[in-house]
Amino acid sequence: ELKVEQNPLFLSMQEGKNYTIYCNYSTTSDRLYWYRQDPGKSLESLFVLLSNGAVKQEGRLMASLDTKARLSTLHITAAVHDLSATYFCAVDALLTGGGNKLTFGTGTQLKVEL
């Protein structure tokens, strides 16, 4: 059974600081997704990482994937209050019946203090 672990679970940081969220998974996969969820809202896709060494950047967020280490990171640069949300990684497992099935991590609740 695929397991996906994120750490930290909670992160409180000051504006302007940098930090990294880690996502570890237990079986081979070369597709990993990052989502953002605001309180009471839906999940919004941030990044799709499709191969070993993939790096994607959008604004103050940068995601990377190391399939050999089964590790993805979400790096936050110079955090701003608007980044406060819960961030999920999700790992893709291709199924014999076709299609893909995502297993989500526990989420990292990020709070950026003004």
Place this chain on the structure above:
Amino acid sequence: DAGVIQSPRHEVTEMGQEVTLRCKPISGHNSLFWYRQTMMRGLELLIYFNNNVPIDDSGMPEDRFSAKMPNASFSTLKIQPSEPRDSAVYFCASSEWQHSNQPQHFGDGTRLSIL
């Protein structure tokens, strides 16, 4: 371009009642997923469909839960009878099966409270 549409947004009902949640996937998407989100268990995949056919329902918690997808543009998740422990946010998501490098797109969810 309309996203995944779920209804109702909120549902409050008494234990024992039947609950039906509805989902309209994004046009052209042929994979549809039902998730449940709770504080205790996080995001759990309940069931998913490819081309209207249920592929994996191993996440459906009990026989009280059932899901159907009668056509490419509509799916339902039904709970009968409902219990207080079914209280959660239920999300529907869709994606293009043939392009699994695309993310799943989530609806706004149905917040279900069983009293």
